[in-house]
Amino acid sequence: MREVAIIGVGHTKFGRLNDKSLLDLLCEASLEAIEDSNTSNTDFDSVYVASMLAETLNHMTGVASALVDRIGLLPAAADHIKNGPASGGSAIKNAFYAIASGACELVLVSGAEKMTHITLPGGVTSAVATMTHHNAERIHGASLPSFAGLLTRSYMEKYNVPKEWITSIAVKNHRNGLNNPYAHFQKEITLKKAMESPIIADPLQLYDICPISDGAAAIVMCDANIAKKYCDSPILITGVGQATDTHIIYEREDVTVLNALRICSKQAYDMAKKTPNDIDVFEAHDAFTILEAIQSEDIGFFKKGEGAKAAHEGLTEIGGKIPINPSGGLKARGHPLGATGVAQVIELVWQLRGEAGKRQVADADTGITCNFGGFGNNIVSILVERM
Amino acid sequence: MNSKERIEWKKCNNCGFLQYPTHLRCLKCKSKDFILVETSSVCNLLSYTILNAPPAEFRNQKSLALGIVEFENGIRALGQISSKEDLEIGMKLKPIYKKICENLDGSEVYTHIFEPI
Structure with missing residues (x-):
């Protein structure tokens, strides 16, 4: 396989962006990534667009075809990749193999979601809940927040963990987000305020849950052999992995274990010939605080049951043993579904280039992501290194 | 049944x-x-949550209790719990069959819920 490099990135502000459509956001991030990669006068072979709910929330199909037309990339191949909230990671994985196989040389990945215009109460939550198993879960009233509530209680009971340790993850991510100019929230919160926030799915509280956001993120990838032609500091993708788990969460032997993450991160580590000890920074998928805790365990940084404790003790802060979500994570950066997996990789690119400003992790050479589809039933990990 | x-x-x-x-x-x-x-008639509560933002189908309820249960023979199920108070992991429940909501088109949904024994 050929080596694959990231040579440019583009990231819109995440948040409530009233005057921009889904396509506007995709175009903005894509053009920025093209400019950043000095490929403005170059033909692309392929474009992968990630968006989970374009049909449902934006009444739009053919998003990838529309994007290449609008930004002048005809006749590049264009595909719309859908893997729930892991659509971004899946799009990057597909682009990686297109280049690694030798089929493509220059590829654009662009992920976006436009969600905040949906005013119907519970409208977005219901659309997202269509990922769950109809008969086994959905008809009973189960939504993703209710799964996170069930999981939080199981984890607290099994490992004897106080709720404060789990919620401290939200406090840390808001503190990191303060220094991310693209984040949905640039505001610190206190643990006291988070612990007093309304209970949504007991014991899960409002401040344990990421927001609904608009936004887009794009990267330009190419054959690493030609990367230096475009860019002084290319970042290599040296490991990718993807794995699935049961659709029904309670069919898993232990609901606190993310088996798909164990498998896909091992694939990424093995491909890159790395171990968790080699990783300097981790972008987790903290749609709910509990997910960052258990992801930090199943991706190999902490023993089972010790992820929330590690966060509480400061081991996952910037400057800690393994900094997690210096970007602010989904909690503070926001979660425009299709954009998230791409934004995670962009944060790692900025960290590895040394361009992360006040949230810079010192001497970051290697990073990994967890992009989480369904409720852990389809997970993608991307491992990146400095060239 | x-x-x-x-x-x-x-x-x-x-x-x-x-x-x-x-x-x-x-x-x-x-x-x-x-x-x-x-299944047998008795199950154990493995985990539960009180959802204070129920989906639109449950528009007449302010909250609902959801639990994951396991029967003696290993079968698991998710469903609503009839009570929101005094819930505890490990408590014994039994399934009963009833109408739990009306879909937005008015059709009725019948399924199991769990009742503390």
Whole structure:
């Protein structure tokens, strides 16, 4: 396989962006990534667009075809990749193999979601809940927040963990987000305020849950052999992995274990010939605080049951043993579904280039992501290194 | 209970693995040879939550209690719990069959819920 490099990135502000459509956001991030990669006068072979709910929330199909037309990339191949909230990671994985196989040389990945215009109460939550198993879960009233509530209680009971340790993850991510100019929230919160926030799915509280956001993120990838032609500091993708788990969460032997993450991160580590000890920074998928805790365990940084404790003790802060979500994570950066997996990789690119400003992790050479589809039933990990 | 009201899982005739009945091939060994297994009448509460933002189908309820339970023979299920108070992991429950909501088109949804014993 050929080596694959990231040579440019583009990231819109995440948040409530009233005057921009889904396509506007995709175009903005894509053009920025093209400019950043000095490929403005170059033909692309392929474009992968990630968006989970374009049909449902934006009444739009053919998003990838529309994007290449609008930004002048005809006749590049264009595909719309859908893997729930892991659509971004899946799009990057597909682009990686297109280049690694030798089929493509220059590829654009662009992920976006436009969600905040949906005013119907519970409208977005219901659309997202269509990922769950109809008969086994959905008809009973189960939504993703209710799964996170069930999981939080199981984890607290099994490992004897106080709720404060789990919620401290939200406090840390808001503190990191303060220094991310693209984040949905640039505001610190206190643990006291988070612990007093309304209970949504007991014991899960409002401040344990990421927001609904608009936004887009794009990267330009190419054959690493030609990367230096475009860019002084290319970042290599040296490991990718993807794995699935049961659709029904309670069919898993232990609901606190993310088996798909164990498998896909091992694939990424093995491909890159790395171990968790080699990783300097981790972008987790903290749609709910509990997910960052258990992801930090199943991706190999902490023993089972010790992820929330590690966060509480400061081991996952910037400057800690393994900094997690210096970007602010989904909690503070926001979660425009299709954009998230791409934004995670962009944060790692900025960290590895040394361009992360006040949230810079010192001497970051290697990073990994967890992009989480369904409720852990389809997970993608991307491992990146400095060239 | 009539057949609709039973909670039934499939047991693989080849490897014995117990699984939700929508699987067409065994999750462990890919066999298509299953027998149906019924639950016993008593189950244990494995985890629960009180959801204060119920989906639109439950528009007449401010909150709902949801639990994951396990029966003695290993079958698991998710469903609402009839009480929101004094819930505790490990407590004994029994399934009952009833109307739980009306869909937005007015059609009625009947399924199991769990009642503390």
